[in-house]
Amino acid sequence: MLTVPLNDLRRVVIEDGSALRSTIDRVVDSGWYIFGPEHDGFEKDLAAYLGVTGAVAVGNGTDALEMAMAGLGVRPGSRVVTVANAGGYSSVAANRLGATPVLVDVAADSYLMDPESLRVTLAGCDAAAVVVTHLFGAMPDMGQIIEICRQFEVPVIEDCAQAIGATWDGKRAGTWGDVGAFSFYPTKNLGALGDGGAVVTDEQELATRLRALRQYGWTEKYRVEVAGGRNSRLDELQAAVLRVRLGMLDARNYARAAIAKRYGDALAGSEHRLLHAGSEGFVAHLAVVDTPRRDEMMRFLSGNGIGTAIHYPVGDHEQPGLDTESVQPLVNTDAALKRILTVPCFPELTAAEVEHVAATLNRFAAS
Numbered sequence: 001m002l003t004v005p006l007n008d009l010r011r012v013v014i015e016d017g018s019a020l021r022s023t024i025d026r027v028v029d030s031g032w033y034i035f036g037p038e039h040d041g042f043e044k045d046l047a048a049y050l051g052v053t054g055a056v057a058v059g060n061g062t063d064a065l066e067m068a069m070a071g072l073g074v075r076p077g078s079r080v081v082t083v084a085n086a087g088g089y090s091s092v093a094a095n096r097l098g099a100t101p102v103l104v105d106v107a108a109d110s111y112l113m114d115p116e117s118l119r120v121t122l123a124g125c126d127a128a129a130v131v132v133t134h135l136f137g138a139m140p141d142m143g144q145i146i147e148i149c150r151q152f153e154v155p156v157i158e159d160c161a162q163a164i165g166a167t168w169d170g171k172r173a174g175t176w177g178d179v180g181a182f183s184f185y186p187t188k189n190l191g192a193l194g195d196g197g198a199v200v201t202d203e204q205e206l207a208t209r210l211r212a213l214r215q216y217g218w219t220e221k222y223r224v225e226v227a228g229g230r231n232s233r234l235d236e237l238q239a240a241v242l243r244v245r246l247g248m249l250d251a252r253n254y255a256r257a258a259i260a261k262r263y264g265d266a267l268a269g270s271e272h273r274l275l276h277a278g279s280e281g282f283v284a285h286l287a288v289v290d291t292p293r294r295d296e297m298m299r300f301l302s303g304n305g306i307g308t309a310i311h312y313p314v315g316d317h318e319q320p321g322l323d324t325e326s327v328q329p330l331v332n333t334d335a336a337l338k339r340i341l342t343v344p345c346f347p348e349l350t351a352a353e354v355e356h357v358a359a360t361l362n363r364f365a366a367s
């Protein structure tokens with residue numbers, strides 16, 4: 001029987017081939033490992049790809065969120081509005097700053113932030129920032145969300161960890177809000193061979209503050225002018241790897257979206273659906289089935305050699321290690337947590353593997 005892994009990171013390294021190896025060799029031989037030409041080149045390449053003026057590379061995606069919050073003035077006692085079904089990263093970042101996440105519900109169709117719930121929540125708390133998570137590689141109606149946040153005069157952070165290259169209304173994730181936060185964790189659509197992240201913004205002063213925050217609060221060498229600084233840098237090797245892979249990102253995102261579309265078609269007309277399949281601008285970081293028979297589907301897929309996972313099984317409001325609040329009950333969030341199932345979707349899947357997953361989904365839907 002054909003077995004299909006949920007992911008296999010060796011395959012992309014094989015695809016990258018000699019370009020990746022020669023880049024790594026060049027960095028190793030250069031004798032320059034932090035803040036060298038690859039790092040600066042990657043910041044420029046990323047800014048150009050997204051169409052922003054400032055890209056600041058950092059150590060990982062959670063640091064990116066935390067620094068974005070700190071840069072926008074989130075401090076102990078602040079409220080940060082976000083969703084509860086996105087893995088907890090924003091809540092972890094807010095808690096680290098001594099701030100409290102205020103959780104809003106997701107929309108029943110998209111499982112992304114519900115603009116109406118956002119409006120009610122912003123009216124019911126004094127928020128220092130809103131984090132919009134582009135979960136699974138899909139974006140909510142950003143026009144509407146930005147408008148609501150403007151009305152309440154609250155800055156917007158976009159969590160683009162799963163959505164590099166995604167668009168809403170033709171405009172890229174990370175360019176709608178005040179700051180975009182990215183992760184280059186190895187499984188992300190743009191993945192390093194270790195940890196990595198970035199914050200991007202068009203606001204010059206904010207970019208300067210973020211550059212200080214990522215390196216001890218320095219405005220120049222050995223001069224600590226910005227409070228709350230830390231060390232969170234992207235190293236030269238990871239930057240070089242990311243530059244090679246950035247050139248392949250659009251093609252790989254296209255391949256992901258096509259796989260999700262295939263699964264969506266296989267489930268068409270059934271009580272199950274593949275979230276966001278076929279949607280404009282979706283980059284299919286994860287192919288997530290929405291199903292009333294989740295556990296049964298999981299067993300069926302597993303019995304057919306197909307790897308699955310749940311992204312994510314526990315809401316932020318139910319995590320013992322997180323301190324959160326909410327203004328409204330999280331009705332859609334709680335329902336969604338029981339219905340989601342992630343199936344294999346990465347660009348290096350073979351056509352036979354994709355067809356095996358699609359056919360198995362189709363058989364389950366007919367059963």
Ligand SMILES: *Cc1c(COP(=O)(O)O)cnc(C)c1O
Pocket residue numbers: 060061062063086087089090133135159161162183184185195196197
């Ligand atoms: C992966 C991820 C992060 C965190 O990124 P790290 O680099 O692992 O710290 C944040 N938000 C979302 C939505 C993610 O998927």
